Amino acid sequence: MAELVGNVLVGQSGGPTAVINASVAGIVAEALNHECIEEIYGALNGVLGLLQEDLIDLASESQQQIRALRHTPGAALGTCRYKLKKQQDFERVIEVFKAHNIRYFFYIGGNDSQDTADKISKLAQQQGYELRVIGVPKTIDNDLPSTDHCPGYASAIKYIATTVREVACDNEAMGQGDLVSIIEVMGRSAGWIAAGASLAKRRDHPHDPPHLIYLPEIPFDQPKCLEDVKRILKREKFCQIVVAEGLVDSDGNYVAAEAATDSFGHAQLGGAGDALAEIIGANIPGVKVRVAKPGLMQRCAAHAASKTDADEAFLAGQAAVKAAINGETDKMVTLVRGDTDHYTSETGLAPLSDVANSIKKLPREWINEDGVSMNFQFLRYAQPLIQGEVTIPHDTGVPLFARLDRVRVDKSLPGYEV
C-alpha cells in the first residue's frame, strides 16, 4: 500500500459527551507519530467549520492542553447538528479538502455524523480524490450498531448511578412512607441511560434504589405504576424512580408535556419526570413528589467520568489514525469486548454504511419481566464500563479544563453561505 502524504482534519459533531475530547487527544497524539502526516487541523463546529473553511492548527496547541482534553467535557472544537443537505455542500467539502490537502478525515460523532462521514467518503471516491475517512464513535445514547458500546455512554451512566445512589441517601433519610423522588434522564428512543441507573444497586440488593426504572421500550402502564409506587412506599418508606425522557404510553404517545422536533427531525422531549410527578401526586393522597432533571449535566459530568470510558475514547482516536495510515477508509472504529471473564476491550473497524442511521436497541431480554428493572445480563454488560475514576486538576476549587488557542488556518477559498 502506497503511503498517503497529506494533512489530517478532525471534527466533532452532535451532542458533546464527557469524553469526546479524549478522542481528539488520541487522534492528535497518534497523528504526531506518522511522518506522512504533515499538518493536523481541526474543523470548528464540525461540518459547519468545514463548509466555511474555519480550520484551526491543532499541532500548534501546547501538549499540556492536548493532554487536558482527556478530562475536558463538551467539544473543544465546537460541534453542530448541521446536516449536509444539498449536493453543493458535499462539493464544497471536497473543495476545502483539496485546498488544504486534507487526506485524512476523522469525524467523531453519533449516527447522523457517521452518515455524514460516509457520504463525504463516497463523494471523494467518486471524484477520484484520495481521502481516508474514519469515524470515531461517540454518543451517550449508546445506540450505534457494530460496536460493543459507545465512548461517552459509560461516563453518563456512571454519573447517573452515582447521582441515584447519593439522592437515595437523601431520600432514605427523609422518607416517612410518603416521599417519591423522580430523576428524569436522557434517552429519546432507547433506555440505555435509564437502564444504567440500575448500577446504583449494590450486588444482591434488588430492593436498593432505583426502585422503578421507566424505559422507552416498555409502554407506561399507569395503574401498575401507582400500585408499584404504593407497594414500595410501604416497604421502603420512599420510592426512587428513574424515567427516560422518551417514555411512551401504550398508544405510542410520549408521557410528557411538550414535543417539538430538531433539525434532524428527532422529537425534542422534556417533561416525562414532571408528567409522572403529576400522575403520582394526583393519585396517591398525601404523597410528596420531588423531580430532578439533570438535562445537559449528564452528558458533560467529567468530574464523575469513567476512567475506562475516557481511556477507550482516547484509544478509539488513536485507532482511527492507525487504521487510516494502514490504508483503511470509509470505516468507523468499534470497541470489541474480549470474551474473558475479566473485562478487556480492543478496537475494531466496521463499514460506515453499516453504522450510518442505524440504531442499536437495548435488548429486551436484559429487562426483567416486571419491565421496571434490569437483569444480570445488563449488569454484566454495563458494570465493567464504569470502572475507574478520572483525576481532574482543580483551580480555586473547580475543575480546570482545556482551552485551545485555536490558531486559525489561513482561508484560501471564497466564502460559503450555509
Add this chain to the structure above:
Amino acid sequence: MAELVGNVLVGQSGGPTAVINASVAGIVAEALNHECIEEIYGALNGVLGLLQEDLIDLASESQQQIRALRHTPGAALGTCRYKLKKQQDFERVIEVFKAHNIRYFFYIGGNDSQDTADKISKLAQQQGYELRVIGVPKTIDNDLPSTDHCPGYASAIKYIATTVREVACDNEAMGQGDLVSIIEVMGRSAGWIAAGASLAKRRDHPHDPPHLIYLPEIPFDQPKCLEDVKRILKREKFCQIVVAEGLVDSDGNYVAAEAATDSFGHAQLGGAGDALAEIIGANIPGVKVRVAKPGLMQRCAAHAASKTDADEAFLAGQAAVKAAINGETDKMVTLVRGDTDHYTSETGLAPLSDVANSIKKLPREWINEDGVSMNFQFLRYAQPLIQGEVTIPHDTGVPLFARLDRVRVDKSLPGYEV
C-alpha cells in the same frame, strides 16, 4: 464546674447535606474521648425518633462505618421536618431523656432545628433536669446567623460551580448564537446557592459563564432579562443562566408555575427555570432553551464535596461535644473565620436563641450593580470554602457510602402518638 455523667443523644434534622454525617462522625469520635460520657445514642429521624423512643446505639457501630460517615451524604440517622407543637411533645422529650439518662443532646440542623433545640433546652432548665444542649449548624441554604457560614453550603456550591463550568463547555460547543441554557438551583428566600455559581468563572474573566444569575434578592425585570440574553447571545454565541427557585417579580410574586406550603409554612417552589425558559422562548425568535434542575442532587453530591466543608462539619461536631463537656449549654457551634489573608477557621459558640428562626441574608453589597452577578466581596467570602476534594471509595464503579447497623436501644416507655 461539676462533671456531668450520662449519655449522649445526637439527632439530625431538616434537609440533608453532603456533609451532615461528618458532624455525626465528629460527635461520636469526640464523645469517645470523655469518660463522663457513658453511652452514645442516635435518635432516628430527629425529634420523631426522640418522641417515639426510636434510639440506636452509635458506639456499637464499627469504626469503619463511623469514618465512612465523613463522606456519606443524606442523614445516616434519618431526619424529619416535624415541628414539636404541643407542650405534651416537649414533656415527652424530657421523659425520654430521663428514661435513658440523656445528659448531652446534640441537634444538627438549620433554623427550625435550632429553634427546637432551644425550646427543649429551656424546658429542661424549667424542670430542673440537668441537660446540656448544643446545636450543630447545617444547611446548604447558608442562612443561619451568628456563624460565618454553614456546613453543607460549600459542598453545594462547589457542586453547582463544577456543574456550571461543565455545562458551559457543552453549551460553548453547541452554541451558534441561539442557545440559552438554564440551571435552576435551590434558594427559597436567599440567593446564597445561586451566588455560589459565580465561582465557576475564572479569575479576571467576568464574561465567563454563568452569564446571568437571578437571585431572590433582586426583583426579576423581564425586559432587562431579554435585553441581557440577546446581548450575551450575540457576544458569546450562548447564554448560560443560573436561577434561584425563589425568584420573584417586582410585586413579590414567584416567577414560577406552582406554589404550596410545607409543614413549617414555607412555600414549596419549583419551576423558576421552566418559567424563565418560557419567557425567553416566547420573546426571542429562533432561540433554543435547555433547562436543568438538579433538585435534591445539589444537596447530596458527596462525590463533588468540598474537603474544607467536610472537615469543618466534622470539627463542628467535635466542638459541640467539647463545649458541652466544658459546661456549655443552649448554644450553637459557629464557624469563625480568621482575619488573616490565608483562610483559616475555628469554632465558636452563639446562644441558640440568637440563631433560632432568624435568617442571614446575602449581603446586597456583594451583588454587582447589574443585579445579575457577584462582586469580589462574595468571591473573597465563598472561594476559600470550596477548596479541596474529598476522596470517596468506589465499589463496582459507584461511590461506597456508610450504612449504619442501627442496633436499637431497648424502649422503656409506653408508646407515643405523633
